[in-house]
Amino acid sequence: MEEILSSLGYHPTKQSQKELWFLNPFGDETQASFKIDINKNQWFLFSDGIGGNNIDFVRRYLNCSVKEVLSWAGERNFFSFHQQTDILEPTYKINEVSELQNWNLKKYLKERGLSSKIYRYLHEVKFIMNGKKLYAIGFKNDSGGWEFRNSFFKGSILKKDISLIKNGCQNVCVFEGFIDALSYIEKQDLLDVDILVLNSVSLINKAIETLKNYNKISLFLDNDKAGIKCKNEFITSFPEALDYSHIYQNYKDLNEYITHEKPQIIRVVK
Incomplete structure:
Protein backbone atom coordinates (compact mmCIF):
# COMPACT_ATOMS: atom_id res chain seq x y z
CA MET A 1 0.00 0.00 0.00
CA GLU A 2 2.78 2.41 0.85
CA GLU A 3 4.40 1.94 -2.57
CA ILE A 4 1.08 2.43 -4.36
CA LEU A 5 0.28 5.68 -2.55
CA SER A 6 3.82 6.96 -3.14
CA SER A 7 3.48 6.31 -6.89
CA LEU A 8 0.28 8.35 -6.86
CA GLY A 9 1.98 11.28 -5.11
CA TYR A 10 0.64 10.82 -1.56
CA HIS A 11 2.88 11.10 1.50
CA PRO A 12 2.06 10.30 5.14
CA THR A 13 1.27 13.20 7.46
CA LYS A 14 2.38 11.12 10.44
CA GLN A 15 3.78 7.66 10.97
CA SER A 16 4.96 5.15 13.53
CA GLN A 17 6.49 1.69 13.35
CA LYS A 18 3.02 0.18 12.92
CA GLU A 19 0.94 2.82 11.11
CA LEU A 20 0.99 5.42 8.36
CA TRP A 21 -1.63 8.19 8.19
CA PHE A 22 -2.61 10.03 5.01
CA LEU A 23 -5.13 12.63 3.93
CA ASN A 24 -8.10 10.99 2.21
CA PRO A 25 -6.92 10.03 -1.33
CA PHE A 26 -10.54 9.76 -2.46
CA GLY A 27 -11.55 13.30 -1.51
CA ASP A 28 -10.60 16.55 0.19
CA GLU A 29 -9.94 16.78 3.92
CA THR A 30 -7.68 18.68 6.33
CA GLN A 31 -7.31 15.97 9.00
CA ALA A 32 -5.72 12.66 8.06
CA SER A 33 -8.24 9.81 8.33
CA PHE A 34 -6.69 7.24 5.98
CA LYS A 35 -4.61 4.70 7.92
CA ILE A 36 -2.32 1.93 6.69
CA ASP A 37 -1.54 -0.95 9.01
CA ILE A 38 2.08 -1.62 7.96
CA ASN A 39 2.26 -5.16 9.34
CA LYS A 40 -1.00 -6.31 7.72
CA ASN A 41 -0.67 -4.16 4.58
CA GLN A 42 -4.31 -3.08 4.99
CA TRP A 43 -5.93 0.34 4.82
CA PHE A 44 -8.93 1.88 6.51
CA LEU A 45 -10.62 5.21 5.81
CA PHE A 46 -12.22 6.35 9.07
CA SER A 47 -14.13 9.24 7.49
CA ASP A 48 -16.07 6.81 5.24
CA GLY A 49 -15.84 3.66 7.35
CA ILE A 50 -14.32 1.57 4.53
CA GLY A 51 -11.09 -0.38 4.09
CA GLY A 52 -9.40 -3.34 2.46
CA ASN A 53 -6.26 -4.46 0.65
CA ASN A 54 -4.24 -3.22 -2.34
CA ILE A 55 -6.76 -4.39 -4.92
CA ASP A 56 -9.69 -2.88 -3.00
CA PHE A 57 -7.90 0.47 -2.90
CA VAL A 58 -7.02 0.62 -6.59
CA ARG A 59 -10.51 -0.55 -7.62
CA ARG A 60 -12.02 2.34 -5.70
CA TYR A 61 -9.38 4.88 -6.67
CA LEU A 62 -9.54 4.14 -10.41
CA ASN A 63 -13.20 3.01 -10.42
CA CYS A 64 -12.36 -0.13 -12.36
CA SER A 65 -12.61 -3.93 -12.33
CA VAL A 66 -10.21 -6.39 -10.69
CA LYS A 67 -8.92 -7.35 -14.15
CA GLU A 68 -8.17 -3.70 -14.89
CA VAL A 69 -6.49 -3.30 -11.50
CA LEU A 70 -4.15 -6.22 -12.21
CA SER A 71 -3.34 -4.81 -15.65
CA TRP A 72 -2.61 -1.39 -14.11
CA ALA A 73 -0.40 -2.98 -11.45
CA GLY A 74 1.39 -5.16 -13.99
CA GLU A 75 2.33 -2.16 -16.12
CA ARG A 76 3.95 -0.61 -13.03
CA ASN A 77 5.51 -3.87 -11.85
CA PHE A 78 4.10 -3.65 -8.32
CA PHE A 79 5.42 -6.78 -6.65
CA SER A 80 2.70 -6.73 -3.97
CA PHE A 81 0.04 -7.63 -6.59
CA HIS A 82 1.80 -10.65 -8.06
CA GLN A 83 0.39 -13.23 -5.66
CA GLN A 84 -2.08 -11.33 -3.50
CA THR A 85 -4.47 -13.58 -1.59
CA ASP A 86 -6.73 -13.20 1.42
CA ILE A 87 -3.57 -13.55 3.55
CA LEU A 88 -2.30 -10.04 3.05
CA GLU A 89 1.01 -10.28 4.87
CA PRO A 90 3.49 -12.10 2.61
CA THR A 91 5.50 -15.00 3.98
CA LEU A 158 11.13 -6.36 6.08
CA LYS A 159 10.91 -2.78 7.31
CA LYS A 160 11.03 0.08 4.81
CA ASP A 161 13.64 2.75 5.53
CA ILE A 162 16.07 5.11 3.87
CA SER A 163 19.62 4.00 3.00
CA LEU A 164 22.51 6.30 3.84
CA ILE A 165 25.93 5.61 2.30
CA LYS A 166 28.36 7.54 4.45
CA ASN A 167 31.69 8.87 3.29
CA GLY A 168 32.23 11.31 6.16
CA CYS A 169 31.13 14.26 4.02
CA GLN A 170 29.05 17.37 4.67
CA ASN A 171 27.70 17.19 1.12
CA VAL A 172 24.93 14.72 0.27
CA CYS A 173 23.16 13.63 -2.93
CA VAL A 174 19.55 12.46 -2.66
CA PHE A 175 17.92 9.81 -4.86
CA GLU A 176 14.52 8.07 -4.89
CA GLY A 177 15.81 4.58 -5.69
CA PHE A 178 19.11 2.77 -5.41
CA ILE A 179 19.48 2.22 -9.17
CA ASP A 180 19.62 6.00 -9.66
CA ALA A 181 22.04 6.34 -6.75
CA LEU A 182 24.32 3.70 -8.27
CA SER A 183 24.02 5.48 -11.63
CA TYR A 184 25.51 8.57 -10.01
CA ILE A 185 28.28 6.58 -8.32
CA GLU A 186 29.04 4.88 -11.64
CA LYS A 187 29.83 8.28 -13.19
CA GLN A 188 32.24 9.49 -10.48
CA ASP A 189 36.03 9.34 -10.57
CA LEU A 190 36.00 9.61 -6.78
CA LEU A 191 32.92 9.49 -4.57
CA ASP A 192 33.35 12.52 -2.30
CA VAL A 193 29.74 12.96 -1.13
CA ASP A 194 27.36 11.00 1.08
CA ILE A 195 24.47 9.26 -0.67
CA LEU A 196 20.89 9.18 0.65
CA VAL A 197 18.39 6.82 -1.00
CA LEU A 198 14.72 7.28 -0.10
CA ASN A 199 13.65 3.78 -1.23
CA SER A 200 10.11 5.22 -1.05
CA VAL A 201 8.95 8.82 -1.39
CA SER A 202 6.75 8.17 1.63
CA LEU A 203 9.94 8.35 3.71
CA ILE A 204 10.52 11.99 2.92
CA ASN A 205 9.99 13.09 6.54
CA LYS A 206 12.66 10.64 7.75
CA ALA A 207 14.97 11.92 5.02
CA ILE A 208 14.39 15.55 5.98
CA GLU A 209 15.49 14.83 9.55
CA THR A 210 18.66 13.16 8.27
CA LEU A 211 19.41 15.99 5.82
CA LYS A 212 19.50 18.52 8.66
CA ASN A 213 23.01 17.19 9.37
CA TYR A 214 24.37 18.34 6.00
CA ASN A 215 25.71 21.64 4.71
CA LYS A 216 25.02 21.04 1.01
CA ILE A 217 22.17 19.02 -0.50
CA SER A 218 21.94 17.94 -4.15
CA LEU A 219 18.67 16.48 -5.43
CA PHE A 220 18.41 13.85 -8.19
CA LEU A 221 14.71 12.98 -8.07
CA ASP A 222 12.47 11.56 -10.80
CA ASN A 223 10.83 13.76 -13.42
CA ASP A 224 7.33 12.49 -12.70
CA LYS A 225 4.49 13.78 -10.53
CA ALA A 226 5.65 12.04 -7.35
CA GLY A 227 9.28 13.03 -7.89
CA ILE A 228 8.45 16.68 -8.58
CA LYS A 229 6.24 16.85 -5.50
CA CYS A 230 8.99 15.28 -3.43
CA LYS A 231 11.57 17.71 -4.82
CA ASN A 232 9.36 20.67 -3.94
CA GLU A 233 8.97 19.41 -0.37
CA PHE A 234 12.72 19.11 0.02
CA ILE A 235 13.29 22.61 -1.35
CA THR A 236 10.63 24.00 0.98
CA SER A 237 12.55 22.50 3.91
CA PHE A 238 15.98 23.32 2.47
CA PRO A 239 15.77 26.37 0.14
CA GLU A 240 19.53 26.15 -0.47
CA ALA A 241 19.24 22.61 -1.91
CA LEU A 242 20.34 22.29 -5.54
CA ASP A 243 18.09 20.51 -8.04
CA TYR A 244 19.93 18.52 -10.72
CA SER A 245 16.92 17.02 -12.48
CA HIS A 246 17.54 19.42 -15.39
CA ILE A 247 20.51 17.23 -16.38
CA TYR A 248 18.07 14.45 -17.36
CA GLN A 249 15.05 16.64 -18.12
CA ASN A 250 14.14 14.60 -21.21
CA TYR A 251 14.11 11.35 -19.25
CA LYS A 252 12.17 9.90 -16.34
CA ASP A 253 15.16 9.52 -14.07
CA LEU A 254 18.95 9.56 -13.86
CA ASN A 255 19.37 5.91 -14.78
CA GLU A 256 17.31 6.26 -17.95
CA TYR A 257 19.53 9.22 -18.85
CA ILE A 258 22.85 7.41 -18.39
CA THR A 259 21.68 4.35 -20.34
CA HIS A 260 20.63 6.48 -23.32
CA GLU A 261 23.11 9.36 -23.30
CA LYS A 262 26.09 7.57 -21.71
CA PRO A 263 27.73 10.63 -20.08
CA GLN A 264 31.34 10.24 -18.98
CA ILE A 265 30.89 11.96 -15.63
CA ILE A 266 28.21 13.78 -13.59
CA ARG A 267 29.40 16.60 -11.35
CA VAL A 268 27.75 18.53 -8.53
CA VAL A 269 28.78 21.83 -7.03
CA LYS A 270 31.08 21.27 -4.04
Whole structure:
Protein backbone atom coordinates (compact mmCIF):
# COMPACT_ATOMS: atom_id res chain seq x y z
CA MET A 1 0.00 0.00 0.00
CA GLU A 2 2.78 2.41 0.85
CA GLU A 3 4.40 1.94 -2.57
CA ILE A 4 1.08 2.43 -4.36
CA LEU A 5 0.28 5.68 -2.55
CA SER A 6 3.82 6.96 -3.14
CA SER A 7 3.48 6.31 -6.89
CA LEU A 8 0.28 8.35 -6.86
CA GLY A 9 1.98 11.28 -5.11
CA TYR A 10 0.64 10.82 -1.56
CA HIS A 11 2.88 11.10 1.50
CA PRO A 12 2.06 10.30 5.14
CA THR A 13 1.27 13.20 7.46
CA LYS A 14 2.38 11.12 10.44
CA GLN A 15 3.78 7.66 10.97
CA SER A 16 4.96 5.15 13.53
CA GLN A 17 6.49 1.69 13.35
CA LYS A 18 3.02 0.18 12.92
CA GLU A 19 0.94 2.82 11.11
CA LEU A 20 0.99 5.42 8.36
CA TRP A 21 -1.63 8.19 8.19
CA PHE A 22 -2.61 10.03 5.01
CA LEU A 23 -5.13 12.63 3.93
CA ASN A 24 -8.10 10.99 2.21
CA PRO A 25 -6.92 10.03 -1.33
CA PHE A 26 -10.54 9.76 -2.46
CA GLY A 27 -11.55 13.30 -1.51
CA ASP A 28 -10.60 16.55 0.19
CA GLU A 29 -9.94 16.78 3.92
CA THR A 30 -7.68 18.68 6.33
CA GLN A 31 -7.31 15.97 9.00
CA ALA A 32 -5.72 12.66 8.06
CA SER A 33 -8.24 9.81 8.33
CA PHE A 34 -6.69 7.24 5.98
CA LYS A 35 -4.61 4.70 7.92
CA ILE A 36 -2.32 1.93 6.69
CA ASP A 37 -1.54 -0.95 9.01
CA ILE A 38 2.08 -1.62 7.96
CA ASN A 39 2.26 -5.16 9.34
CA LYS A 40 -1.00 -6.31 7.72
CA ASN A 41 -0.67 -4.16 4.58
CA GLN A 42 -4.31 -3.08 4.99
CA TRP A 43 -5.93 0.34 4.82
CA PHE A 44 -8.93 1.88 6.51
CA LEU A 45 -10.62 5.21 5.81
CA PHE A 46 -12.22 6.35 9.07
CA SER A 47 -14.13 9.24 7.49
CA ASP A 48 -16.07 6.81 5.24
CA GLY A 49 -15.84 3.66 7.35
CA ILE A 50 -14.32 1.57 4.53
CA GLY A 51 -11.09 -0.38 4.09
CA GLY A 52 -9.40 -3.34 2.46
CA ASN A 53 -6.26 -4.46 0.65
CA ASN A 54 -4.24 -3.22 -2.34
CA ILE A 55 -6.76 -4.39 -4.92
CA ASP A 56 -9.69 -2.88 -3.00
CA PHE A 57 -7.90 0.47 -2.90
CA VAL A 58 -7.02 0.62 -6.59
CA ARG A 59 -10.51 -0.55 -7.62
CA ARG A 60 -12.02 2.34 -5.70
CA TYR A 61 -9.38 4.88 -6.67
CA LEU A 62 -9.54 4.14 -10.41
CA ASN A 63 -13.20 3.01 -10.42
CA CYS A 64 -12.36 -0.13 -12.36
CA SER A 65 -12.61 -3.93 -12.33
CA VAL A 66 -10.21 -6.39 -10.69
CA LYS A 67 -8.92 -7.35 -14.15
CA GLU A 68 -8.17 -3.70 -14.89
CA VAL A 69 -6.49 -3.30 -11.50
CA LEU A 70 -4.15 -6.22 -12.21
CA SER A 71 -3.34 -4.81 -15.65
CA TRP A 72 -2.61 -1.39 -14.11
CA ALA A 73 -0.40 -2.98 -11.45
CA GLY A 74 1.39 -5.16 -13.99
CA GLU A 75 2.33 -2.16 -16.12
CA ARG A 76 3.95 -0.61 -13.03
CA ASN A 77 5.51 -3.87 -11.85
CA PHE A 78 4.10 -3.65 -8.32
CA PHE A 79 5.42 -6.78 -6.65
CA SER A 80 2.70 -6.73 -3.97
CA PHE A 81 0.04 -7.63 -6.59
CA HIS A 82 1.80 -10.65 -8.06
CA GLN A 83 0.39 -13.23 -5.66
CA GLN A 84 -2.08 -11.33 -3.50
CA THR A 85 -4.47 -13.58 -1.59
CA ASP A 86 -6.73 -13.20 1.42
CA ILE A 87 -3.57 -13.55 3.55
CA LEU A 88 -2.30 -10.04 3.05
CA GLU A 89 1.01 -10.28 4.87
CA PRO A 90 3.49 -12.10 2.61
CA THR A 91 5.50 -15.00 3.98
CA TYR A 92 9.18 -14.98 3.18
CA LYS A 93 12.46 -16.56 4.14
CA ILE A 94 15.94 -15.43 3.17
CA ASN A 95 18.02 -18.50 2.34
CA GLU A 96 21.32 -16.94 1.36
CA VAL A 97 23.02 -13.54 1.14
CA SER A 98 26.29 -13.40 -0.80
CA GLU A 99 28.45 -11.30 -3.06
CA LEU A 100 26.97 -10.61 -6.46
CA GLN A 101 27.82 -13.59 -8.68
CA ASN A 102 24.78 -14.54 -10.77
CA TRP A 103 25.32 -13.88 -14.47
CA ASN A 104 21.70 -12.85 -15.08
CA LEU A 105 21.82 -10.25 -12.30
CA LYS A 106 25.09 -8.83 -13.63
CA LYS A 107 23.57 -8.73 -17.11
CA TYR A 108 20.58 -6.81 -15.73
CA LEU A 109 22.89 -4.23 -14.16
CA LYS A 110 24.89 -3.91 -17.38
CA GLU A 111 21.67 -3.23 -19.27
CA ARG A 112 21.01 -0.43 -16.78
CA GLY A 113 24.42 1.09 -17.56
CA LEU A 114 26.09 -0.18 -14.39
CA SER A 115 29.45 -1.95 -14.15
CA SER A 116 31.32 -3.96 -11.52
CA LYS A 117 32.33 -0.63 -10.01
CA ILE A 118 29.08 -0.57 -8.01
CA TYR A 119 28.91 -4.25 -7.00
CA ARG A 120 30.26 -3.54 -3.52
CA TYR A 121 27.05 -1.71 -2.62
CA LEU A 122 24.91 -4.74 -3.50
CA HIS A 123 24.30 -8.35 -2.52
CA GLU A 124 22.88 -11.39 -4.23
CA VAL A 125 19.92 -12.61 -2.19
CA LYS A 126 18.19 -15.97 -2.53
CA PHE A 127 14.84 -16.10 -0.78
CA ILE A 128 11.40 -17.67 -0.70
CA MET A 129 8.30 -15.49 -0.90
CA ASN A 130 4.79 -16.92 -0.80
CA GLY A 131 6.24 -20.37 -1.43
CA LYS A 132 8.18 -19.35 -4.53
CA LYS A 133 11.99 -19.53 -4.75
CA LEU A 134 13.46 -16.28 -6.06
CA TYR A 135 16.79 -14.53 -6.36
CA ALA A 136 17.52 -10.85 -6.83
CA ILE A 137 19.93 -8.01 -6.45
CA GLY A 138 19.61 -6.84 -2.86
CA PHE A 139 20.19 -3.32 -1.55
CA LYS A 140 19.99 -2.95 2.22
CA ASN A 141 18.33 -0.06 4.07
CA ASP A 142 19.21 1.40 7.45
CA SER A 143 16.70 -0.82 9.30
CA GLY A 144 17.99 -4.07 7.82
CA GLY A 145 15.25 -4.30 5.19
CA TRP A 146 15.93 -5.13 1.56
CA GLU A 147 15.10 -3.55 -1.78
CA PHE A 148 15.09 -6.16 -4.54
CA ARG A 149 15.55 -5.91 -8.30
CA ASN A 150 15.97 -8.27 -11.19
CA SER A 151 14.78 -8.37 -14.79
CA PHE A 152 11.25 -9.40 -13.82
CA PHE A 153 10.24 -7.50 -10.70
CA LYS A 154 11.06 -4.98 -8.03
CA GLY A 155 10.02 -5.41 -4.43
CA SER A 156 11.07 -5.19 -0.81
CA ILE A 157 10.86 -7.17 2.40
CA LEU A 158 11.13 -6.36 6.08
CA LYS A 159 10.91 -2.78 7.31
CA LYS A 160 11.03 0.08 4.81
CA ASP A 161 13.64 2.75 5.53
CA ILE A 162 16.07 5.11 3.87
CA SER A 163 19.62 4.00 3.00
CA LEU A 164 22.51 6.30 3.84
CA ILE A 165 25.93 5.61 2.30
CA LYS A 166 28.36 7.54 4.45
CA ASN A 167 31.69 8.87 3.29
CA GLY A 168 32.23 11.31 6.16
CA CYS A 169 31.13 14.26 4.02
CA GLN A 170 29.05 17.37 4.67
CA ASN A 171 27.70 17.19 1.12
CA VAL A 172 24.93 14.72 0.27
CA CYS A 173 23.16 13.63 -2.93
CA VAL A 174 19.55 12.46 -2.66
CA PHE A 175 17.92 9.81 -4.86
CA GLU A 176 14.52 8.07 -4.89
CA GLY A 177 15.81 4.58 -5.69
CA PHE A 178 19.11 2.77 -5.41
CA ILE A 179 19.48 2.22 -9.17
CA ASP A 180 19.62 6.00 -9.66
CA ALA A 181 22.04 6.34 -6.75
CA LEU A 182 24.32 3.70 -8.27
CA SER A 183 24.02 5.48 -11.63
CA TYR A 184 25.51 8.57 -10.01
CA ILE A 185 28.28 6.58 -8.32
CA GLU A 186 29.04 4.88 -11.64
CA LYS A 187 29.83 8.28 -13.19
CA GLN A 188 32.24 9.49 -10.48
CA ASP A 189 36.03 9.34 -10.57
CA LEU A 190 36.00 9.61 -6.78
CA LEU A 191 32.92 9.49 -4.57
CA ASP A 192 33.35 12.52 -2.30
CA VAL A 193 29.74 12.96 -1.13
CA ASP A 194 27.36 11.00 1.08
CA ILE A 195 24.47 9.26 -0.67
CA LEU A 196 20.89 9.18 0.65
CA VAL A 197 18.39 6.82 -1.00
CA LEU A 198 14.72 7.28 -0.10
CA ASN A 199 13.65 3.78 -1.23
CA SER A 200 10.11 5.22 -1.05
CA VAL A 201 8.95 8.82 -1.39
CA SER A 202 6.75 8.17 1.63
CA LEU A 203 9.94 8.35 3.71
CA ILE A 204 10.52 11.99 2.92
CA ASN A 205 9.99 13.09 6.54
CA LYS A 206 12.66 10.64 7.75
CA ALA A 207 14.97 11.92 5.02
CA ILE A 208 14.39 15.55 5.98
CA GLU A 209 15.49 14.83 9.55
CA THR A 210 18.66 13.16 8.27
CA LEU A 211 19.41 15.99 5.82
CA LYS A 212 19.50 18.52 8.66
CA ASN A 213 23.01 17.19 9.37
CA TYR A 214 24.37 18.34 6.00
CA ASN A 215 25.71 21.64 4.71
CA LYS A 216 25.02 21.04 1.01
CA ILE A 217 22.17 19.02 -0.50
CA SER A 218 21.94 17.94 -4.15
CA LEU A 219 18.67 16.48 -5.43
CA PHE A 220 18.41 13.85 -8.19
CA LEU A 221 14.71 12.98 -8.07
CA ASP A 222 12.47 11.56 -10.80
CA ASN A 223 10.83 13.76 -13.42
CA ASP A 224 7.33 12.49 -12.70
CA LYS A 225 4.49 13.78 -10.53
CA ALA A 226 5.65 12.04 -7.35
CA GLY A 227 9.28 13.03 -7.89
CA ILE A 228 8.45 16.68 -8.58
CA LYS A 229 6.24 16.85 -5.50
CA CYS A 230 8.99 15.28 -3.43
CA LYS A 231 11.57 17.71 -4.82
CA ASN A 232 9.36 20.67 -3.94
CA GLU A 233 8.97 19.41 -0.37
CA PHE A 234 12.72 19.11 0.02
CA ILE A 235 13.29 22.61 -1.35
CA THR A 236 10.63 24.00 0.98
CA SER A 237 12.55 22.50 3.91
CA PHE A 238 15.98 23.32 2.47
CA PRO A 239 15.77 26.37 0.14
CA GLU A 240 19.53 26.15 -0.47
CA ALA A 241 19.24 22.61 -1.91
CA LEU A 242 20.34 22.29 -5.54
CA ASP A 243 18.09 20.51 -8.04
CA TYR A 244 19.93 18.52 -10.72
CA SER A 245 16.92 17.02 -12.48
CA HIS A 246 17.54 19.42 -15.39
CA ILE A 247 20.51 17.23 -16.38
CA TYR A 248 18.07 14.45 -17.36
CA GLN A 249 15.05 16.64 -18.12
CA ASN A 250 14.14 14.60 -21.21
CA TYR A 251 14.11 11.35 -19.25
CA LYS A 252 12.17 9.90 -16.34
CA ASP A 253 15.16 9.52 -14.07
CA LEU A 254 18.95 9.56 -13.86
CA ASN A 255 19.37 5.91 -14.78
CA GLU A 256 17.31 6.26 -17.95
CA TYR A 257 19.53 9.22 -18.85
CA ILE A 258 22.85 7.41 -18.39
CA THR A 259 21.68 4.35 -20.34
CA HIS A 260 20.63 6.48 -23.32
CA GLU A 261 23.11 9.36 -23.30
CA LYS A 262 26.09 7.57 -21.71
CA PRO A 263 27.73 10.63 -20.08
CA GLN A 264 31.34 10.24 -18.98
CA ILE A 265 30.89 11.96 -15.63
CA ILE A 266 28.21 13.78 -13.59
CA ARG A 267 29.40 16.60 -11.35
CA VAL A 268 27.75 18.53 -8.53
CA VAL A 269 28.78 21.83 -7.03
CA LYS A 270 31.08 21.27 -4.04
